[in-house]
Amino acid sequence: MLAQQRQQTILERVRASGGVRVADLVRELGVSDMTVRRDLESLAERGLLEKVHGGATTLGPGSTEEPGFTAKSARQQQEKEAIARRAAQLVGPGTAVALSAGTTTWALAHHLVSVPDLTVITNSVPVADVFHRTPRTDRTVVLTGGVRTPSDALVGPVAVAAIRRLHVDTLFLGVHGMSVRAGFTTPNLLESETDRELVAAAHRLVVPVDHTKWNIVGISTIADLAEADVVISDQGLPAEARAELTERVGELIIAEGTQ
Structure with missing residues (x-):
């Protein structure tokens, strides 16, 4: 097998499983330990994977990487739907809520x-559109202005100014990572900055x-874990995360129907 073919095989294995061990590649490819390590070094230098002790993993998302709304909406659909159903149970008639941008808050809007x-106060164009498509005479929707991001959030000074004098019972905050x-x-x-203003406007977060989203870190912090009154996640949340969140947030809810 040529080096190029071998490296392509390694890359496919990493992308399929999230990571590979040098020892496994040596056995499967029938080459030396040194050959595998040279292949991994070459792939890492080209920015195609990340070398770790004893093997390699897929590249983690950068702290400034921001996928578009359409791309994110296709991910973890079952989990997001279950989380949205559970979150909707926290909203009663006659209340004021804020929904920040995000595909999980968009799923919540449908409920x-x-x-x-x-x-409803929101800085999300897709969230506002959900309510626009199903009008009610007893509903008020306020869409902040602002500059549109790849995730269809309206942000910046205009959005901050619109939110600053508002007060809501509950904010449902979509996040990139925690x-x-x-x-x-x-x-x-x-x-x-815009999301922090929403947090300040809310009685309950x-x-x-x-x-x-566990152990994914974006470039800027919106709020500390301890500021959350409730975190709603799915049954795929690892034990480590459950323990940390239970210790730090007001309440951790695991939505049913996520497996």
Whole structure:
């Protein structure tokens, strides 16, 4: 097998399983340990994988990487739907809620269209569109202005000014990642500023977030874990994350129907 073919095989294995061990590649490819390590070094230098002790893994997302709304909406659909259903149970008639941008908050919006006498504040164009498509005379929707991000959030000084004098019962905060060290984060600096203003406007902070966001860190922190009154996740959330969140947030809810 030529080096190029061998490296392509290694790359396919890494992408399929998320990581490979040098020892396994030596056995499967029938080459020496040194040959495998040279292949991994070559692939790492080209930015195609990340070398780790004893093997290699897929490249983790950068702290400023921001996938578009369409790309994110195709990920973890079952988990997001279950989380959204559970989050909707926290909203009663006659309340004011804020929904930040995100595909999980967008899923939540679909479950809130039937709630009577609801006031909704959002900086998400897709979220606002959900309510626009199902109008009610007893509903008020306020869409902030601002500069549009790849994730269809409206951010920046205009959005911040619109939110600053508002007060809501509950904020449902969509996040890019969460970790003990960095808290709830986003890859967009302007979005973090806007989201912090939403946090300040809310009496209760609820973070609906699927398990893949654990230990993902964006460039800017929106809030510390301890600021969350409720975190709603799915059954794929690892034991380590459950323990850390249970210790730090007001309440951790694991949505049913996520397996």
